[in-house]
Amino acid sequence: MRRTIMLLAALAIAATALAQGGVTLVANGKTVRSDPPPTLREGRVYVPLRAAAEAVNGKVEYDAATKRVSICRGPMCTFVMQDEGITINGRLLVGIRQVGEALDAKVDWDAGSRTVRITAN
Numbered sequence: 001m002r003r004t005i006m007l008l009a010a011l012a013i014a015a016t017a018l019a020q021g022g023v024t025l026v027a028n029g030k031t032v033r034s035d036p037p038p039t040l041r042e043g044r045v046y047v048p049l050r051a052a053a054e055a056v057n058g059k060v061e062y063d064a065a066t067k068r069v070s071i072c073r074g075p076m077c078t079f080v081m082q083d084e085g086i087t088i089n090g091r092l093l094v095g096i097r098q099v100g101e102a103l104d105a106k107v108d109w110d111a112g113s114r115t116v117r118i119t120a121n
Contacts, residue, residue, distance in 0.1 A: 024115040025096075027055030036088040038096070038116060045109060045116045046086055046093035056120035058103045071102040073120065078102035 023038040024031060025047050034051035049069060050060045058073040067082040069092065080102070085094035096116050100107035105120040 022114050024113070025052060025055075026115060026117045027052065028119055030055070036091055036093070039086075039088070039093065040114070041086065045096045047096050047099060047116065049080070049085065049092045049094050049099065052096065052099045052118060053103060056103055056105055056118055058099075058120075071099070073103045076104060 023040050023045055025034070025038045026032065032051055032055045034048040036048060038045060038047040040046075049071070052058075053060045053071050053073075056073070058071055061070045061072075062068075063070070069080045069082065071078050071080060078101070080094060080098065082092060084098070085092050087093070096107050096109075096118065099105070100118055103118075103120055105118050108117045108119075109115075110117070
């Protein structure tokens with residue numbers, strides 16, 4: 001009985017992780033926890049923009065009038081339109097490659113472990 005309960009609990013946790021995207025974000029060698037978590041949709045990994053950018057020392061600003069987000073790291077800034085990503089629970093998630101390009105960072109995807117890594121200089 002105890003084994004059955006433990007097995008069911010483990011399956012519930014795994015199902016929840018997969019339902020939430022089941023993707024791990026690692027920035028400069030550290031796992032980034034975010035709400036909502038990164039997710040995989042239609043072959044693309046989407047990450048919470050602010051969490052991913054700030055994890056590699058980027059800065060994010062939002063202009064509500066134009067619905068435009070700026071991502072800056074040092075003197076370099078890139079603009080993102082809100083319709084270029086997906087929104088979950090009021091948070092903007094964008095493709096990890098877009099974040100990497102905006103911050104001049106390297107992005108790697110490990111499909112086996114469902115881990116995306118972003119590394120900034």
